[in-house]
Amino acid sequence: MSANAVADSALFNYRRLTNEQLRFYQEQGYLVLESVLTPQGLDVLRRECMSAWQVEKDAFDPQKNWLHNSLLGDIHHRSPTTRKYYFAGPLVDVAEQLIGPNIKGATSQLTFKLRGNTMSFGWHQDNGYGELDPYNTISTLTALDHADRENGCLWLIPGSHHEGQIKVERTPKERAAAKEVVVPADDARGAPMPLRAGDALLFHCWMLHKSDGNLSKDRDRRILFLRYADADAVEVYSNRQPRLGRLLRGVSRFPEVRAFEAEL
Numbered sequence: 001m002s003a004n005a006v007a008d009s010a011l012f013n014y015r016r017l018t019n020e021q022l023r024f025y026q027e028q029g030y031l032v033l034e035s036v037l038t039p040q041g042l043d044v045l046r047r048e049c050m051s052a053w054q055v056e057k058d059a060f061d062p063q064k065n066w067l068h069n070s071l072l073g074d075i076h077h078r079s080p081t082t083r084k085y086y087f088a089g090p091l092v093d094v095a096e097q098l099i100g101p102n103i104k105g106a107t108s109q110l111t112f113k114l115r116g117n118t119m120s121f122g123w124h125q126d127n128g129y130g131e132l133d134p135y136n137t138i139s140t141l142t143a144l145d146h147a148d149r150e151n152g153c154l155w156l157i158p159g160s161h162h163e164g165q166i167k168v169e170r171t172p173k174e175r176a177a178a179k180e181v182v183v184p185a186d187d188a189r190g191a192p193m194p195l196r197a198g199d200a201l202l203f204h205c206w207m208l209h210k211s212d213g214n215l216s217k218d219r220d221r222r223i224l225f226l227r228y229a230d231a232d233a234v235e236v237y238s239n240r241q242p243r244l245g246r247l248l249r250g251v252s253r254f255p256e257v258r259a260f261e262a263e264l
């Protein structure tokens with residue numbers, strides 16, 4: 001049976017956040033959701049994502065930058081099961097509970113640290129890379145491998161989203177060159193976020209987070225990164241143009257958002 005023909009419930013575990021989880025998110029700014037992918041869903045996603053990665057990328061190359069070594073954008077264009085997961089999987093229900101009734105997809109990408117990739121990502125907010133308003137966008141990281149301190153799991157500073165938007169200046173040239181954004185933060189306040197393959201970590205757009213390099217000799221650390229935003233969210237850095245992303249729930253006042261990827 002092709003991935004497209006497999007029922008969503010065989011691939012993904014749907015859920016509603018409890019009041020306790022909602023309170024925790026408000027206070028701490030993050031949640032770990034266990035087993036969002038079923039074993040079959042994990043298997044299919046890994047296969048499709050690796051095929052897409054291998055078309056574009058080689059093994060880790062220390063001469064190349066983090067963009068080349070770690071990221072592959074618009075993975076929902078290349079993997080049908082990712083598209084299903086991004087557009088209609090359990091994280092969309094969760095986004096609706098955390099953001100509100102009107103939701104669009106804002107980013108889909110692979111963020112991989114294959115064995116040998118010892119590059120770290122410094123402390124940053126995801127809203128530092130692409131400031132979206134309103135300030136309730138969520139980042140979700142679905143683990144395609146077990147992730148721990150040895151192979152470069154995420155670290156975050158619980159509660160740091162209460163500090164608000166940290167202004168980071170990047171010129172259009174630096175933005176085009178994907179210059180890394182790093183903000184000063186106290187390592188001692190950081191907490192590692194180990195995940196089992198199939199779990200997802202999600203956090204607020206103001207959450208300070210980082211990751212260290214993958215120091216394992218024989219384990220990859222592959223993550224599927226999806227960002228969800230209010231359907232009317234605008235890009236502050238781009239003259240407040242609407243962020244283009246597929247409308248997944250509810251309505252948007254922007255016709256270009258209503259039309260974006262509607263055919264997918």
Ligand SMILES: O=C(O)CCC(=O)C(=O)O
Binds near residue numbers: 112
């Ligand atoms: O892949 C990583 O280790 C870091 C990812 C990250 O910080 C991000 O996607 O914002």
